[in-house]
Amino acid sequence: MGRVREGRVLKMEGNPESKISGGKICGLGQAAVQVQYNPDRLTQPMMRVGDSLQPVSWDKAMALLEEKTGPKSGINGNEFAFMTGAMSGHLKVLVQNYLDSLGSKNHFVYEALSPAVSFAANKQIYGVDMPRLHFDKAKLILSFGSDFLGTGASPVHFAKEYAKFRKAPRGTLIQIEPKMTMTGANADRWIPIIPGTEGVLALGVANQLLKHDDFSKTVPADIVNLVGKYDLDTVSSITSVRSDLIGHLAGLLWEKSPSLVISGASVEGHVHGVQNAAAIQILNRILGNVGKTVDGQAQSPFPQLAPATGSFASLKAMNDGMGAGTYKAVFIYGANPVFTTPSFMGFRDNLRKVPFKVAFVNAVDETAEECDLVLPIYTAVEDFGSHVAWYQPEGVEITMQQPLMDKLYSDTRSMGDIMLDLVKQRRADEYKAWPNFFSYLKTAVTNIKPAVKYTDTDEHFWYDTLSHGVIHVDAPQQQIAENFSTEMLDLPTTVNSPDPKFPFYLIPSERHYFRDGRHANCGWLQESPDPLTTVVWDSWAEIHPKTAASMGIHEGDYLEVSSQNGTIKVKAYLFPGIHPDAISIPLGQGHESLGRFAKGVGVNPFKILNPVFEKNTGELAMFGTRVSVKRTGQSEIVVKDEGPVSTQMGRKLVVTLPADVAQLSKEI
Amino acid sequence: MSITNLLNNWSFYRQKRPYQGQYDLNRQYSEYKWAMALDLDICTGCNACTTACYAENNLPVVGKKRFNQGHVMHWIRIERYWDENMGEFPEQGASFLPMMCQQCEEAPCETVCPVGATSHTNDGLNSQNYHRCVGSRYCSVNCPYKVRYFNFWNYPSTAWPAPLPDQLNPDVTVRTKGIMEKCTFCVQRLNEAKSRARTEYRLVRDGEVVPACVQACPTSAITFGNIVDPKSKVAMMWKNQQVDLYKDMQEKDNSVRGYRILEDLRPFPSVMYLERVRDMEA
Numbered sequence: 001m002g003r004v005r006e007g008r009v010l011k012m013e014g015n016p017e018s019k020i021s022g023g024k025i026c027g028l029g030q031a032a033v034q035v036q037y038n039p040d041r042l043t044q045p046m047m048r049v050g051d052s053l054q055p056v057s058w059d060k061a062m063a064l065l066e067e068k069t070g071p072k073s074g075i076n077g078n079e080f081a082f083m084t085g086a087m088s089g090h091l092k093v094l095v096q097n098y099l100d101s102l103g104s105k106n107h108f109v110y111e112a113l114s115p116a117v118s119f120a121a122n123k124q125i126y127g128v129d130m131p132r133l134h135f136d137k138a139k140l141i142l143s144f145g146s147d148f149l150g151t152g153a154s155p156v157h158f159a160k161e162y163a164k165f166r167k168a169p170r171g172t173l174i175q176i177e178p179k180m181t182m183t184g185a186n187a188d189r190w191i192p193i194i195p196g197t198e199g200v201l202a203l204g205v206a207n208q209l210l211k212h213d214d215f216s217k218t219v220p221a222d223i224v225n226l227v228g229k230y231d232l233d234t235v236s237s238i239t240s241v242r243s244d245l246i247g248h249l250a251g252l253l254w255e256k257s258p259s260l261v262i263s264g265a266s267v268e269g270h271v272h273g274v275q276n277a278a279a280i281q282i283l284n285r286i287l288g289n290v291g292k293t294v295d296g297q298a299q300s301p302f303p304q305l306a307p308a309t310g311s312f313a314s315l316k317a318m319n320d321g322m323g324a325g326t327y328k329a330v331f332i333y334g335a336n337p338v339f340t341t342p343s344f345m346g347f348r349d350n351l352r353k354v355p356f357k358v359a360f361v362n363a364v365d366e367t368a369e370e371c372d373l374v375l376p377i378y379t380a381v382e383d384f385g386s387h388v389a390w391y392q393p394e395g396v397e398i399t400m401q402q403p404l405m406d407k408l409y410s411d412t413r414s415m416g417d418i419m420l421d422l423v424k425q426r427r428a429d430e431y432k433a434w435p436n437f438f439s440y441l442k443t444a445v446t447n448i449k450p451a452v453k454y455t456d457t458d459e460h461f462w463y464d465t466l467s468h469g470v471i472h473v474d475a476p477q478q479q480i481a482e483n484f485s486t487e488m489l490d491l492p493t494t495v496n497s498p499d500p501k502f503p504f505y506l507i508p509s510e511r512h513y514f515r516d517g518r519h520a521n522c523g524w525l526q527e528s529p530d531p532l533t534t535v536v537w538d539s540w541a542e543i544h545p546k547t548a549a550s551m552g553i554h555e556g557d558y559l560e561v562s563s564q565n566g567t568i569k570v571k572a573y574l575f576p577g578i579h580p581d582a583i584s585i586p587l588g589q590g591h592e593s594l595g596r597f598a599k600g601v602g603v604n605p606f607k608i609l610n611p612v613f614e615k616n617t618g619e620l621a622m623f624g625t626r627v628s629v630k631r632t633g634q635s636e637i638v639v640k641d642e643g644p645v646s647t648q649m650g651r652k653l654v655v656t657l658p659a660d661v662a663q664l665s666k667e668i
Numbered sequence: 669m670s671i672t673n674l675l676n677n678w679s680f681y682r683q684k685r686p687y688q689g690q691y692d693l694n695r696q697y698s699e700y701k702w703a704m705a706l707d708l709d710i711c712t713g714c715n716a717c718t719t720a721c722y723a724e725n726n727l728p729v730v731g732k733k734r735f736n737q738g739h740v741m742h743w744i745r746i747e748r749y750w751d752e753n754m755g756e757f758p759e760q761g762a763s764f765l766p767m768m769c770q771q772c773e774e775a776p777c778e779t780v781c782p783v784g785a786t787s788h789t790n791d792g793l794n795s796q797n798y799h800r801c802v803g804s805r806y807c808s809v810n811c812p813y814k815v816r817y818f819n820f821w822n823y824p825s826t827a828w829p830a831p832l833p834d835q836l837n838p839d840v841t842v843r844t845k846g847i848m849e850k851c852t853f854c855v856q857r858l859n860e861a862k863s864r865a866r867t868e869y870r871l872v873r874d875g876e877v878v879p880a881c882v883q884a885c886p887t888s889a890i891t892f893g894n895i896v897d898p899k900s901k902v903a904m905m906w907k908n909q910q911v912d913l914y915k916d917m918q919e920k921d922n923s924v925r926g927y928r929i930l931e932d933l934r935p936f937p938s939v940m941y942l943e944r945v946r947d948m949e950a
Contacts, residue, residue: 005838006838008834008835009835010723010835010836010837010838011720011723011724011837011880012723013883013884014884023883024716024884024885024886024888025716025720025884025886026714026716026884026886027714027715027716027718027719027720030716030719030720030722030723030884031719033723033835034832034835036835037831037832037833037834037835038832039829039830039831039832149712149714150712150714155714155886156886159712159714159886159887160886160887160888162710162712162887163710163886163887163888163889166709166710166945167710170709170945170947172947172950174950175761180758180761180762182712182713182714183712184761185712185713185748185758185761185762185764186712186713186761186762187760187761188760188761188946188947188950189759189760189947189950190757190758190759190760190761191759192757252949252950408831408834512714513715513719523729523827524719524722524723524729525719526729527722527729527730527731527735527740527742528715528718528719529715529745529746531713531714531715531746531748531762531764532713532748532762534748536732536735537731537732537735538732546756576750576754576756576757576758577757577758577762596829597729601732637736639732639735639736641735641740641745641747642747642748646748646749646750647749647750647751647752648749648752648763649752650752651930652927652929652930653747653749653763653765653929654708654749654763654764654765654941654943654944655708655927655941655943655944656751656760656763656943656944656945656946657923657925657943657944657945657946658945658946658947658948659945659946659947659948659949660947660948660949661922661923662923662925662943662945663923663924664945666908666923667905667908667909667925667942668901668904668905668908
């Protein structure tokens with residue numbers, strides 16, 4: 001939703017009719033207007049001439065597309081690849097249809113921060129990609145590194161449920177993670193842990209629980225046996241979590257039922273990521289949470305519209321194909337792999353080997369810089385579309401996107417219109433009924449009418465849909481399984497010996513307003529302080545004050561952070577919410593392109609990630625890189641919102657009340 | 669109120685501000701007195717409110733250098749504090765404090781303005797008249813919450829490279845160099861709602877109008893409304909939390925969470941905070 005005045009969209013708001021947002025909106029959503037009016041938007045098609053991109057007319061651009069990929073080009077399906085970011089709805093169907101028309105199976109969906117490992121674990125255990133999580137029904141949430149309030153599957157929706165969870169009878173949130181996330185900052189108890197050992201801790205807690213007869217019958221005997229080896233001392237020495245805390249956690253879980261145990265990116269981004277997640281999920285099984293706080297989402301009756309969320313495997317397949325010279329043409333939409341892929345992949349060099357590369361963008365990013373044809377498309381507030389979120393709290397919600405204003409630049413086009421033109425290159429007869437994407441979408445959406453039992457005319461249905469902005473489809477709930485096996489849970493019980501050359505664990509942290517960096521060219525987001533460090537307009541390395549003191553590091557000192565695959569130079573920020581053996585650098589900055597607000601700001605930790613992969617899925621283990629840290633001797637002030645003192649200095653600014661004293665049930 | 673009137677009756681206007689027990693709400697305000705309640709236990713520190721404020725109120729993006737010089741213009745900011753006795757790790761998380769103009773009843777900023785540019789409106793807002801402001805910055809110095817922001821630079825000419833000005837909200841003035849600005853409780857929204865209500869011979873209904881920060885907040889941590897209306901949610905919350913607009917240093921039960929920040933300075937703020945809660949057994 002947006003407020004429009006004199007044909008201009010001024011402000012975005014959440015749609016109160018959405019079951020997902022409930023009328024609320026995050027800062028990223030607010031910033032959609034800054035994408036729309038961005039001074040660095042691409043306003044006309046660009047074609048590569050020599051080393052640079054030069055303006056060109058749409059006629060010439062489309063003629064070039066026809067020449068290189070049209071029916072007369074002789075290109076076959078195997079020689080063509082289409083990379084997109086996460087996609088859903090009818091544009092995804094059209095992309096698929098275009099690939100079908102070419103006889104190509106090469107739709108590579110890539111998101112640098114995809115939930116692929118989490119999906120794989122859920123699939124093995126529950127038989128579904130993502131279960132429905134009832135935060136509001138839990139008395140205790142035990143979160144292993146899940147930043148569900150900031151960067152999870154559906155932060156605005158989860159925040160809404162979190163607010164209910166905190167009302168009487170107030171639930172307790174415990175967060176265990178190597179670096180404090182925004183969710184961790186809101187926890188009643190925050191526990192630091194050595195990165196990657198979260199699964200072992202979960203099994204340690206499980207071991208304590210299974211000693212009781214109430215719980216030991218909940219899982220097969222072989223699992224009880226396996227869990228038996230994770231005794232307090234072993235787990236404590238592996239995880240660095242005190243052994244009395246492990247027993248305490250088990251006690252709390254036993255006392256506060258139903259609970260909800262969840263895992264997040266920092267748990268899943270390791271070699272044994274799926275096992276880590278499974279070890280955490282077994283607690284839900286033991287505690288009987290499945291069916292109470294963990295159950296199935298609705299089964300969408302429209303699988304073709306369901307979101308493709310992307311994976312590293314997909315990126316790797318395309319990168320290998322490009323490296324081997326398989327492709328004559330590639331299209332890239334909604335992804336910026338040149339920026340988000342680690343250097344070891346050589347993605348930029350491989351992309352250069354492809355003879356014809358096309359990018360569909362709002363602004364020229366690092367990937368578009370490498371392309372031969374860069375086509376300017378409408379922004380989200382100028383175009384029609386339909387979307388299905390991958391986390392659906394109630395039924396299935398199809399979100400309708402419709403223009404809030406006319407196109408700002410006459411030489412931009414709708415991505416849907418372009419795709420329809422491309423499909424028509426080979427299937428003109430089949431698609432002749434639709435002159436544009438609008439008419440295609442209208443027909444396709446109207447076809448949903450029977451599923452929602454709408455009885456009025458098609459025309460009414462269409463306008464009703466647009467005026468509400470969402471279609472709610474009642475759908476049966478997915479049944480979820482509970483498959484746990486000893487193979488899934490068998491995590492190493494030996495301590496990782498520290499690598500003397502690379503003594504620190506690197507935590508490439510996801511900032512809630514930057515994600516993988518695609519929104520970095522919005523001034524509002526650059527100037528919005530990071531919630532925990534309050535730093536703006538920069539990158540920084542979070543290091544524990546104790547570690548910093550032992551190395552003589554002060555705030556603002558430039559550090560050289562090196563992995564086997566590269567070095568970045570970044571300012572230190574002393575941060576108590578991090579494990580002393582870890583160093584955290586936020587993702588999203590370090591752009592070489594994209595526009596004036598992003599270019600040259602900060603560093604890009606994606607580049608120094610090591611080739612470490614999750615062993616079940618082949619996904620890049622984002623948290624598996626070890627680094628060394630060296631002082632450079634240079635120093636610069638860290639620009640941040642917090643003052644010189646980070647405590648309240650005894651003033652009553654934020655007062656904390658113990659939960660057992662508060663009487664929330666008497667409040668309004 | 670003209671400037672001549674203000675200067676001629678200076679002592680009267682100064683004394684008009686309340687002191688403990690002198691006023692009661694209904695004598696002071698007949699129709700509206702806008703107030704807020706902010707629950708620190710469900711504020712997650714996500715900054716959705718601050719971004720919404722940038723969008724609604726035409727706040728300029730100042731850039732890194734000016735941010736460092738303290739020239740940032742965020743009318744609402746999230747302060748983050750660590751516990752004083754936290755030890756090696758912040759085991760109880762962080763404390764987030766959304767801080768915006770508290771619309772004080774006895775506003776320390778109002779009395780020091782040499783030109784009467786900041787004064788109380790008849791619906792209880794601490795207003796800032798951009799046309800009258802001469803930029804003395806006394807108000808900012810005197811504000812205990814540090815929520816007044818000064819235009820050190822001519823932002824209209826630099827902060828919005830074309831076509832970003834197309835996004836500007838036409839209901840809100842774009843401020844120029846040399847004047848002070850601050851949170852207005854989105855007065856443009858309030859005025860529109862009041863005007864609409866007036867044409868329908870009624871008062872603004874509870875929940876009919878909210879500032880941009882309240883509208884965006886994903887956890888609905890902020891409640892806004894007319895405290896004169898005893899049935900409004902905000903009035904009921906204030907009453908329930910035993911916070912009285914015209915009292916300071918209030919004695920309350922231990923279990924009651926409502927409080928106002930720096931209440932002992934007696935500015936009588938219109939924003940009530942609810943204490944953050946932590947499960948100490950966890």
